[in-house]
Amino acid sequence: MVELLILILFVISGAATGWMGVHLLPQELLAAGTDVELVRWGLTSGGAVIGLVAGLVFRRLRLQLMRQVRTMPTDLLVSRAVGLILGLLVANLLLAPVLLLPLAGSSALVKPLAAVISNVFFGVLGYNLAEVHGRTLLRLFNPTSTEALLVADGVLTPATAKILDTSVIIDGRIRGMLACGLLEGQVIVAETVIDEMQKLADSTNLEKRAKGRRGLKLLTELRESYGRRLVINTTRYDGAGTDDRLLQLTEDTGGTLVTADFNLSQVAQVKDLKVMNLSELVIALRPEVQPGDELKLKIVREGKEESQGVGYLEDGTMVVVDDARTLIGSRHPVVVTGALQTPTGRMVFARLDEGTSAKTAKSGKPSRSGKGKSSKPNNPNERDTAGPR
Template sequence: MVDPLILLLFILSGSAAGWMGIHLLPIGVVNETTDAEQLRLILTASGGGIGLIAGLVFKRLRISLMQQVRTMPTDLLVSRALGLILGLLVANLLLLPVLLLPFSGGVALVKPLLAVVSNVFFGILGSNLAEVHGRTLLRLFNPASTEALLVADGVLTPATAKILDTSVIIDGRIRGMLACGLLEGQVIVAESVIDEMQQLSDSTNIEKRAKGRRGLKLLRDLRETYGRRLVINSTRYDGKGTDDRLLQLAGDTGGTLVTADFNLAQVAQVKSLKVMNLSELVIALRPEVQPGDELNLKIVREGKESSQGVGYLEDGTMVVINDARELIGQRRPVVVTGALQTPTGRMVFGRLETNKDSKTTSKGKSQGKTEAKTKTDQTTTQRPIDPR
C-alpha cells in the first residue's frame, strides 16, 4: 500500500511541476504563435513520466535502506544517524556565508547547486566516518562496559537474534536452553507464530488445543523471566504460511532461526540462512556410548559400593562397573547398562560381560578334559604287558 502511494505522489508532483512550469520557460520559446495549452499538456505529461521514473528509483532505494536498517546493529544505526546529522550541520554552516553573497544573472544558479552538492557530500562523509569510528564515540556514554569495549574493538562478535519457530515453542525445551545460557542475544517471536498458536488454542481438536495453550503459557513465562529480551516482531510479511514468513524474517534481520522442523531447517539451509535445528542439537549432545555398547576397559580402582569397580573412557568419563572390585588392575570386556548426566559431568554404568567369560571358562574346561583323556590313553598304551 505504501509503494503505490509513493509512486502516485511522485507522478502528481511531476505533473504539477510541468503544469506550472510553463511560466518558467524562456520568452523565446513561448510566443504568440505557440499553442500554450498544448505545450502545457506536453510539459504535464513529461513531468508525470519523470516523476514516475523518480518514484521507481526512490522505491528501490527505500527497500534497500529498510533492509540495511533491519539487519544493522542498533549501536551502528544510532552512530550513522548521528554522523549524518553532524555532516549536514557542517555542510550548512560552511554554506551559509556563500548563500549570503549577492550573485546576479546566471551565476545565481550556483547557490542551489552548491547547496545540494555540499549537503550530499558532507552527509555521506559524516555517515561513513560514523560507521568506522562511531562505536568508539558511543563507548564514552558507557565506558564501564567490557562487552561494549570488545565489540567496538572487533574482538567480540555481537550475538545474533534467535527467531523461534512454533514447533520449538510448543516443544518446551527452549526454556531450558535459555536457562543454561545456550542461546544468546535477543529472542524474537513473530506475530504469525502467535497467531498460529492462538488458532491451535481455539481448535476443536483436544491435542491441538493443548499444544497451543502450552505454547502461549511458555511465552508468558519467558516474558516474565526475561522481560525485554523477548521481542515480539509485528512486521507483517506476505507469504503462504508461517514458515514462509519466518524465512523472510530471518533473511531481513540476519537472525538465527531456531526450529524442530526438519523440512523447515533444510529450506533455510538451501536459502543460506542461519538455522539451529533442535533435533540435530539433541543428537550432538547425546552421550557417545549407549546402553548395550561393549567396551574393553581396565578396572583402575574400587567404587563406592562394596562390589563396584571403576574404569575410565578415553575422554575421562568415569565408568562404574558392578561386581568388578576383585578385578582391579585387569582389563575386561564391559557392557554399558546406562548413563547419567549430572551438573558436574557424565557418568556411565556397566557390568562385566559374563557370556564371554563363561564361554572362555567352559572352553578351557573342555580342553582340559580332552588333554587329560589323551594323557590317560597314552599312559595305557605305553604300559608294559605282564607275561604272567
C-alpha cells in the first residue's frame, strides 16, 4: 500500500510540474497560432511518465536501502547519515549565490538544474567519505572519549584502511593475517578487483579460472567472518587497469595498499603512498639465525657444489650444509656459519658439528677439504650431478 502511494505521488508531482511548466517555455515557442492547451497536456503527460519512472527507481533504491539498514551496524549507519547531511549542507551553502542570481526566461532553468546536480554530487561524496572514515567522523562529535584523547596525545595511532589487491586475495594469506590481528582498521575491496576476479573465474584457462573462483570464495568467507570490517568500494576510477585504479583509491582514501605484486608496491612507493608488500612482510617475520646457532636439520637433497647437502627450516629457509652430501635422508645437528639475504629470500650456510664431522671422517665419507676416502660413487653407471666449485 505504501509503495503504491509513493508511485501515485510521483506521478501526480510529474504531471503537476508539466501542467505548470508551460509558463517557463520561451515565448518564441508559444507564438501566435500555437495551441497552448495542447502543449500543456503534452507536458502533463510527459511529466506523468517521467514521474512514474522516477517512482519505480525510487522504489528500488528504497528496498535496497532498507535491506542494508537492517543489517548495518549502528555506528556505520550514524556515520553515513552524518556524512550525507554534511554533504547536503555544503551543497546548499555553495548553491546559495547561484539561487540569488536574477535570471529570467529560459535561463531560470539553470537554478533547479544546479540545485539537483550539486545536492546529488556532494551528498554522494559525503556518504562515501563517511563510509571510509566513519570512525574518525564520529570522533569529531565525541572528542571527550577515551579513544579520542589517546589519539590527541599521540599514544594511539588511528588505524588506516587496508586496500586489498587481487594478488593478496588469490594468495589466501590475507585470511591468516586478519585472524592473527596483523591488519587493523577497515578492509576495502575495490569494485575493479571484484571485476578482475570475475573475469578470471569466467576464463577458459583452467589455472586462471581456479584462481578467480578461489578469490571470490575467500571474499565470501571474509564477508561472513568480519561483516562490517569488509567494505566494497563502488567508486569508478578512470585508469588503464586495476593497478592504476587501486593507486587512485589509495591516494583518495589515505589508506594502505596491501599487495604481493613487487612492481605495484614499487610504483606506490614512488608515488609516496602507504603500501604493505606481503613478500617483504614474510621475510621480515622469519626468525633470525645467527652464526654459531645450533640446529637439528634433516638433509633432503644435494647441493650445487661437491659434498654439499641442503635442508630447510620450518619457515622454508634453505640451509646449505658442508660435507653433508652423503647424509641425505637423515637428521643431524649443524652449526650456522653465515647467512645471505637475496631478493627472493634468505639463504643460510652451516657445517656439521664436530661430533658428526668426526664420525663422517672415520667412516671414510668425502669431505670438502678432500681428506678421507675416495668420493667416487658406488655404482659406476651413476653420473656426478654436482656442479663446479
